[in-house]
Amino acid sequence: MHPIVELYPPERLERLERRRKRVRLLLILLAAAALAVCVVLTCRVNTRNIYDMLLACICVSVGTAWIIIYFGVYTVRDAGRELEHARHLAEGPRESVTGKVTLLNQKVRVRNSITLRKLRVETAKGTVNLNIHIDKAEALRRAGERLTLYTVHGYVAAWQEAEQEAGHADS
Amino acid sequence: MRILKNIWAQLHRFVFWALILSLLWAWIYTFVGDTSREKKVILYVDAYALDQRGLGLRLEEECLPAGIKMIQVRSFGYSFLGTELEGDLYLMKASILESTLTDTPGTLAALPLPEGMRGYEREGKCWGILAFDPETQRGPAMDYIQYAPLLNPEQEAYYLCIDADGPHFSGNQGAVDNAAWEVGLALLQLTSDR
Numbered sequence: 553m554h555p556i557v558e559l560y561p562p563e564r565l566e567r568l569e570r571r572r573k574r575v576r577l578l579l580i581l582l583a584a585a586a587l588a589v590c591v592v593l594t595c596r597v598n599t600r601n602i603y604d605m606l607l608a609c610i611c612v613s614v615g616t617a618w619i620i621i622y623f624g625v626y627t628v629r630d631a632g633r634e635l636e637h638a639r640h641l642a643e644g645p646r647e648s649v650t651g652k653v654t655l656l657n658q659k660v661r662v663r664n665s666i667t668l669r670k671l672r673v674e675t676a677k678g679t680v681n682l683n684i685h686i687d688k689a690e691a692l693r694r695a696g697e698r699l700t701l702y703t704v705h706g707y708v709a710a711w712q713e714a715e716q717e718a719g720h721a722d723s
Numbered sequence: 724m725r726i727l728k729n730i731w732a733q734l735h736r737f738v739f740w741a742l743i744l745s746l747l748w749a750w751i752y753t754f755v756g757d758t759s760r761e762k763k764v765i766l767y768v769d770a771y772a773l774d775q776r777g778l779g780l781r782l783e784e785e786c787l788p789a790g791i792k793m794i795q796v797r798s799f800g801y802s803f804l805g806t807e808l809e810g811d812l813y814l815m816k817a818s819i820l821e822s823t824l825t826d827t828p829g830t831l832a833a834l835p836l837p838e839g840m841r842g843y844e845r846e847g848k849c850w851g852i853l854a855f856d857p858e859t860q861r862g863p864a865m866d867y868i869q870y871a872p873l874l875n876p877e878q879e880a881y882y883l884c885i886d887a888d889g890p891h892f893s894g895n896q897g898a899v900d901n902a903a904w905e906v907g908l909a910l911l912q913l914t915s916d917r
Contacts, residue, residue: 590748594751594752594755597752597756599756599779599780599793600780602752602755603776605752606748609748609752610744610745610748610749613744613748614740614741614744614745617740617741617744618737618740618741621733621736621737621740622730622733625729625733625736
């Protein structure tokens with residue numbers, strides 16, 4: 553019997569949550585520091601250096617804004633969406649389906665949520681279409697063709713290598 | 724590669740915030756770089772070309788009267804924007820001075836004429852002090868003010884006048900000091916470095 557590989561194990565979710573909070577705090581501190589620098593620069597303005605100070609304030613604030621946007625989007629926001637997705641999967645009823653798994657090149661970007669990749673499972677009863685978090689799709693591909701997938705509302709939450717003789721589908 | 728791809732995907736946000744922050748700081752600095760009317764002397768110059776910032780800084784170096792934080796130099800182009808000219812000093816052509824005195828009497832203050840200087844006189848009063856003389860083609864602050872197009876010498880004189888409502892001329896009602904007069908004299912004595 554092969555082990556079940558959970559896509560969202562609790563320890564990973566905890567780590568993700570901690571990282572998200574830490575990065576968010578760092579970004580808030582960075583924004584506060586940038587604001588403080590701009591205030592100091594503004595307080596040192598005189599008629600001779602006003603344009604230099606204006607340029608410095610613009611550079612500091614725009615640079616900080618870009619850093620905040622980058623990490624805010626790709627660390628804080630994406631982690632938050634993944635956590636929400638994982639919680640959604642943990643709460644729902646779990647089903648299993650076994651068969652030949654084919655990852656499709658079709659990506660679905662759900663508004664205000666994660667980006668999904670479509671996959672097709674060919675079971676003894678027919679074909680089932682499912683979705684998986686795009687970052688987890690590669691691991692699933694490496695796992696092999698015949699798999700048992702544990703799903704919640706059509707989203708893959710875990711997988712297990714299927715026995716060779718298990719050629720039928722459960723649902 | 725992935726970082727570049729991520730940046731490309733968020734380019735609209737980067738551009739949007741760069742624009743917003745630049746405009747915001749420019750707006751904030753219009754207040755930061757300004758001061759109340761009582762603490763600044765405003766000079767309007769009607770010239771072909773003018774280094775406003777350079778002339779302002781030079782005048783501040785030469786003469787910053789007590790209680791004055793800033794000398795602002797503006798082009799007459801401001802009036803084209805529909806802004807009412809609220810200056811203390813005006814450096815204008817003789818023809819503009821004439822029409823101002825005729826069309827809007829009471830706009831300019833009568834001045835005492837300093838010794839050794841020539842003025843624009845009408846009805847026994849001096850309304851402007853000669854700044855640019857077309858005969859010699861010389862005038863004050865020629866490093867900052869271009870009185871005539873390069874290939875076409877100016878045939879008209881420029882006069883320095885003082886606003887009749889400004890708070891910085893002791894001859895005006897409600898004046899707080901005589902800073903405009905001091906700055907005006909400093910301007911007239913500003914020789915060219917060339």
